[in-house]
Amino acid sequence: xxxxxxxxxxxxxxxxxxxxxxxxxxxxxxxxxxxxxxxxxxxxxxxxxxxxxxxxxxxxxxxxxxxxxxxxxxxxxxxxxxxxxxxxxxxxxxxxxxxxxxxxxxxxxxxxxxxxxxxxxxxxxxxxxxxxxxxxxxxxxxxxxxxxxxxxxxxxxxxxxxxxxxxxxxxxxxxxxxxxxxxxxxxxxxxxxxxxxxxxxxxxxxxxxxxxxxxxxxxxxxxxxxxxxxxxxxxxxxxxxxxxxxxxxxxxxxxxxxxxxxxxxxxxxxxxxxxxxxxxxxxxxxxxxxxxxxxxxxxxxxxxxxxxxxxxxxx
Amino acid sequence: xxxxxxxxxxxxxxxxxxxxxxxxxxxxxxxxxxxxxxxxxxxxxxxxxxxxxxxxxxxxxxx
Numbered sequence: 440x441x442x443x444x445x446x447x448x449x450x451x452x453x454x455x456x457x458x459x460x461x462x463x464x465x466x467x468x469x470x471x472x473x474x475x476x477x478x479x480x481x482x483x484x485x486x487x488x489x490x491x492x493x494x495x496x497x498x499x500x501x502x503x504x505x506x507x508x509x510x511x512x513x514x515x516x517x518x519x520x521x522x523x524x525x526x527x528x529x530x531x532x533x534x535x536x537x538x539x540x541x542x543x544x545x546x547x548x549x550x551x552x553x554x555x556x557x558x559x560x561x562x563x564x565x566x567x568x569x570x571x572x573x574x575x576x577x578x579x580x581x582x583x584x585x586x587x588x589x590x591x592x593x594x595x596x597x598x599x600x601x602x603x604x605x606x607x608x609x610x611x612x613x614x615x616x617x618x619x620x621x622x623x624x625x626x627x628x629x630x631x632x633x634x635x636x637x638x639x640x641x642x643x644x645x646x647x648x649x650x651x652x653x654x655x656x657x658x659x660x661x662x663x664x665x666x667x668x669x670x671x672x673x674x675x676x677x678x679x680x681x682x683x684x685x686x687x688x689x690x691x692x693x694x695x696x697x698x699x700x701x702x703x704x705x706x707x708x709x710x711x712x713x714x715x716x717x718x719x720x721x722x723x724x725x726x727x728x729x730x731x732x733x734x735x736x737x738x739x740x741x742x743x744x745x746x747x748x749x750x751x752x753x754x
Numbered sequence: 755x756x757x758x759x760x761x762x763x764x765x766x767x768x769x770x771x772x773x774x775x776x777x778x779x780x781x782x783x784x785x786x787x788x789x790x791x792x793x794x795x796x797x798x799x800x801x802x803x804x805x806x807x808x809x810x811x812x813x814x815x816x817x
Contacts, residue, residue, distance in 0.1 A: 451797075462795075498815075605814070652813040653795065656788065667815075676816055679816065684785075687785050
């Protein structure tokens, strides 16, 4: 297969675009496309201070790399989750995030959940009894809270995450299966800032996961290849596999699914309930919005963890 | 023979097939992997030769 731009041997073939590119032209194409998406969805400008949520994985490190290549002012935020599971998962992902920052002379903020809140994610999960034995629910809740908090406390204009199209399509698939209109309403490349919430953007939301892997490999970005030990058998991975089967038979199916959803949402397919906004209340402890009066889910979790700290230390 | 390696698991296929046919033969979804040979990415139409070792990199992540 030949590169469409120069006729040299292609390294990446994107069937959904009917486009094959060599290494050099692929590494030019990805930032060009990212810039196009940033502008199309009005994510941020070159005057904005961007905080990139960096996990040590291929997507977030690639996002950071692309934004810096495009000339944006982008710092990183690594959240230490304290997941070991016998493979030192968090330690290795932290090392890779630091390595990338050092090599590119970038600023990386680090927030360690155990140091900050007394317990690592797996213990917080046990204490909370959320998530049916998996820490993923508590992990998601915690990351959303602390990323938002850090973006606001440190004065960044926008929080950027490395969600790719497969991530978005899998979430959309799940929410469509259950017709979770409240979630469908909120899904998109940009979540505007509101009282207590930082602006959030997903500049990679139109790239396939396969394309981001290719980008990381071709750019020589060292990322954590091992899957989070708790992600094995997760619903989101199952949905991604189902969608990839569909994509295999019908190239472009994932992209069409997501883009047509965005068009439909913009066209008013999902009506917001009248009291959706009024139902949000600021948490009296952290100030972040919550759906019911009183402490938000995260602050309740931390309170519960503090109450049970003597029990946990005796385990 | 041609060896395909995915997350430490090895599969063997006959030489002379394309990468796409080889992946289909061992029931690996082409969408879910990137293939490299001698540290260079190869595409679906690449014909695999006897002795080739193809490292497959899983692309799916998340939780």
